[in-house]
Amino acid sequence: MFSSERLKGIDVFVCVADAGSFRIAAERMHLTASAISKSIARLEARLGARLFQRTTRRLALTDAGMTFYRTCTGVLAELEEAELSLHSENSELQGRVRLDLPGAYGRAQALPLILRFAQAHPRLLPHVSFSDRYSDPIAEGVDIVVRIGGADIWPDTLGHRYLGSEWHVFCASPAYLSQHGTPLTEDDLQHHQCIAYGWVDGNVSPWSFSGHRAAGETERRQVPATLVVGDGEGLLVSVLTGCGIAQLPTWLIQQHLEAGTLVEVLPRLATDGQAINLVWQKSRQSLPRISALLEVLAAGLKPSSGNGV
The missing domain is CATH 1.10.10.10 (Winged helix-like DNA-binding domain superfamily/Winged helix DNA-binding domain)
Known part of the structure; x- marks a missing residue:
């Protein structure tokens, strides 16, 4: 008993x-x-x-x-x-949902989806944090995590959905290209100002170059960077200011490409980037507010057909 x-x-x-x-x-x-x-x-x-x-x-x-x-x-x-x-005859979604999102991508892509969802369900209480590190949803009490990159194998206690990959392109401002010219080959990058992503410990992320597109080959190589920035939004500002050429995901720069404030260069060298993952606690998935928000994020963050997110 x-x-x-x-x-x-x-x-x-x-x-x-x-x-x-x-x-x-x-x-x-x-x-x-x-x-x-x-x-x-x-x-x-x-x-x-x-x-x-x-x-x-x-x-x-x-x-x-x-x-x-x-x-x-x-x-x-x-x-x-x-x-x-028992308290909601119309099954209105309500209660707290804790989400942890990657910094730049979370603010640009995931947060607008969450805010619209919350406006449609005023009794929902989203608690949103931002970090780019690996996090354990169970240990940290987070319901839903969005990550770019991450583990290849997820614990059985976590639900996981692969949403697709970033699409990385080389880009520069019209002012920079007007002053320094447009690179036509990969070798031309050696003569340009390159802006790379780096960490506080001094390590610099290599750039990815597509090899044989049909074979899906990608090669990663260091470039002679003249500026290193440790934040995606900081990289974007640097490129818009005319500091050089950078390799950035299309979800971050698509609006600037469409507006003409940035120009894609060397398009044949564009390549897939890191995987975009949606992760959640399986023990919380049965809650309607969790399952509903998972569907919203899975549909809204799923890369469109073609290149980019």
Whole structure:
């Protein structure tokens, strides 16, 4: 027979796991840190397993804690949805959805879709963050993640949909080309000002060049960069200012190509870029607000036929 004892402490446990701190969890639940700690201790004693690995610097889930967390979040999601369905006769989408998006791509492509969806469902509460690093949706309590690039194999606990690839083209401003000329071959790039993407550690991303298009071959090589910028939007500003030639995804520059403020050069060397991935917690997928938003993002971010996103 089911015992209500099994539910005691679950909400506290999930809150601590999401917060990564007893203190922060206590603030969120309007309890004392001592009460939080005692609740976790009682839960661990009842389960006969240690749920958290405590150090002086951080609080992390043990393997047993991660397994229990996945189960608990699934149960709580189902309870939440059951309660919401009772309060909403018209099945209006409502509740919080946490999303994490890549910086430039997320703001330019995904955020407008989310905002329109939220306007159509005023009881929905999107919580949107931006980062380009790899993130673990379960460990960080994120419902939906959009990533450019990322893992080739995703854990069984995560749902994943490959949406397509970026399309990278070489481009420059009309003013730059008027002053320096238009490159006609790959070798001509050696005599131009090249703007590349780089990281704070000094590493510079190579450019991709298409080989035999029919064979789908792509070659990556370093170019002699005269300017290195560690942000996609910063690269765009640099090209628009006339600082040189850059290789950029069409989703970032399409409007400028259409307006004539940027010009594509060496079009035969354009190539596929990184994969665009939609990732989510499987335990949350059954919630209508999550499944509906997944469909919106999958349809809106899917690359159109031809080149680009």
